[in-house]
Amino acid sequence: MSHQRTILIADFELPRGAVGIEQLMAMPRAGWEHLRAQINLRRRQDRTRSLAKCRLCEGGVFIRSQATRDSHVPLYAHFPEASKECPWYDGNNLRPDDARAAQYQGHQESALHRRLCAIIEEVTKADPRCSHSAIDTYLRPAIHQRGRWPDVYVEMGSLGRFALEIQLSKPFAPEIAARHLHYDREGVALVWIFNMLEHPMPQGFHDVVTMQRGNAFVFDEAAEAASLERGTLMLNCHLEDGKGGWLAPRLVTLHDLRTESGRCVFVEDRRSDLLEAWSRTERDRWWKALREARKQKPDWPFYHDAFANPWEALGHEVPGLAGWEAEFWAQRSDRARAHSAMLFAILCSVAHSADKGMPVLHITKFKGETAVLQMLNSKLMAADFRHCGRLIETFIDHSRLSPLLAVESLSKKIFEAVRSDEQIDEEHPLWRAMARLFPEALNGVVRAELSDLGRLPKWASAAE
Template sequence: MFDRKRTIRTVDFELPRGAVSIEALMAMPREGWEHLRNEINIRRQAEPARPFARCRLCEAGVFIRAQAVDGGHIPFYAHFPESPKSCPWYEGGNLKPDDARAAQYQGHQESALHRRLCQTIEALAKADPRCVSSAIDTYLRPEIHARGRWPDVYLDMGTFGRFALEIQLSKPFAPEVVARHVHYEREGVRLIWIFRELEDPLPQGFHDVITMQRGNAFVFDNDAEAASIEKGTLILKCYLEDGKGGYLKSRLVTLDDLDITTGLSVFLEDRRSERLVKYCKEVRNRWWQAFQQAKTDKPSSPFYSEKFAPAWASVRSYVPELSAWKENYWASHSDRGQAHLASLFAILCSVAHSAEQDKEVLHITRHSGDGALLAMLNSKLSSATFAPYANLIEAFVTTTPLANLLDRPSLRKIQGNARSAHDQVDREHPVWKALARLFPEALDGMVRAEMADLGRLPKWATGPQALPSS
């Protein structure tokens, strides 16, 4: 752990992420904190006066620095250079990007190898009959912005599109990585970073590039050069993350093989989003399967079925505090905590499935017909059993297309009564944490924000829309 005076302990991210401690940051998987690192720099480029993340003490903007260690990197927070030096957590001066770049290259902006690679890649790309024009290290005048760029290789491939190829031999700087992506997206130019090789260990700057390319690393080595000459077009070697800290077997790809439809990123396969989607569904699917089995096992009281035992164990591994809560719940309510959580799961599934299917779908209570979902929520929140979850249910419904249910007078009144008569569980309560693991797209601010950034929120969690007519 870093010294307290040299490390920002807590950072307030823009909602819905909220406060993230240094311990929580360092416990994140690499793809999680790398995504945050890029989002900070995207905001820094777009709106420098409105930081995406702020120091808890001085409220100045901060970024995520990567500390190289054996076998990888450790993330920690650092102030931007203009932050107040009086902050107890200020860790000292930082090199300005231009100064850091000058130090890195020792005054030489380009090596002989870099120049040769640029020339070779341009020549191979020009062999493609679709190439209308190309240039090396030529100022690209922006169409809508004052500041231009000098891409290593610029390609105009006619109707196929325009490309900026950055050949990277030494580690890039995180702010510059993001700045280039943001700039080229605005100009309608597809940016592809190309390495000569994947070093081991890989510098953090390369990881930043791979994060922006959604887990794809493009390499132009001797194999790619030979294949390009043979095929008469530019061919790159693509490495895809394997989800275990390494890469799958490389593949030779052309520009035509790449997905160029997703804004900032160009990639062969989106290796980051799929892992996040899988994470979201993993535990919830176990509960859903248990629920289906429980309805057969105990048709009259499915929530008390032992079919939920494996599902309970799966969520308890993420929220260990559930064990103590389960004992306390039995002592205070003479009821099984596992069955109680299963009932809450069914309530939230009813909302999510109704939003997903554009029709009212209920998995708890016998309400039917027009207004069944509203009637179910009213009846549940009117009971002492579920009234303590008025805030939780509101937080969940707010993230769905059915958020306008919360404006219905009957539900507003019942929610008010529930809050007046019962203490509400909060985000630190084991049940809230468990449901956040079951429905992270709605209740886990970090996951929800990242999925929104990647355009992967499911339909049921895409926010307010009109309630479908019944």
């Protein structure tokens, strides 16, 4: 059946929620590749429970990578078993086994691949820590599941066990997920090894780099020469530079690899650090403005011009913010910028209190152990922030202060706020502005990715 149209909205399990095609295509490569990897990992774990579903037919969907002249564009596609009656049905997809057969044409190993396997095993065996090695030997799983035939399997004493997969042609996303899940269950560190980095790289190579958190390991002539000289396996490690390119490669050994992070093996985590930095960028601007304003106008800092530049910068990242500013002035006779600054201070008070484990307030002058609760009750009781009841509730729920929601006084104030005033939702410019300032709590996609990577900040983690 020919292609009809693309899937416009995919509904992910919470906390991600709905992700439209425009949002998907606007994501940085690292973001949509992480989603793609998580979808495929879930598919391998449980085919009956898709991580993402088509909004119309509720069939499982994955992220297909469409090659452009110098990059790739992410698009949604139904899994093969999806209903062909769906208005967004996008045609038959080539099954992984068929795609693999078409790629290899029955010849899955080349002479270069055989040579690389042999020499990698040879230099690894030369290391005195190596107690066992094998090429293309069946690895029987400890649990009752299908085994694997790693290209090179080595046991390196206290370093652990390694499956070294030499990849010359592009691997397929479902197979990448399957291998990572298998070796993770077996306690074996999986290292994907390239012979060279192509430009542009095939999407399969990008999928591997995503699993290895922005690291690409290459066994080229330089690495081979260094391995023979040192008597151990040396790999050229290429690290993403965060700008679409690579830092200068450096030679590493298996000893340099971090293997404690489950399915991921890497030298430096280039993805999580950049995501964390992006999450803090806008918030740091506003926090600096708040401190400056409080210093110059301690009694009422929120109308200070220190917020002018952060407000303008936020407007560039949040479409519709300028329009809402004019609308807010007409409806409430107040400045949207000052209102946003006060809401920022409320949320900062929650976040900093959750992080410190004690009340830290940046708005109101309540004291004592219940200061945060009193501050929230007073702000929700006032007319100014009733329309933010759902937003504040969601923020608290996604922080270490979530037990506060069970306190009767606060739950009652939230209920009354929701009942008495029309609530802003996730599509409202103010909610999206706060989601940009606090993505760890209010941006479902970013929150889930940080959680997947074990990098959610303390304040935004579950209550202990």
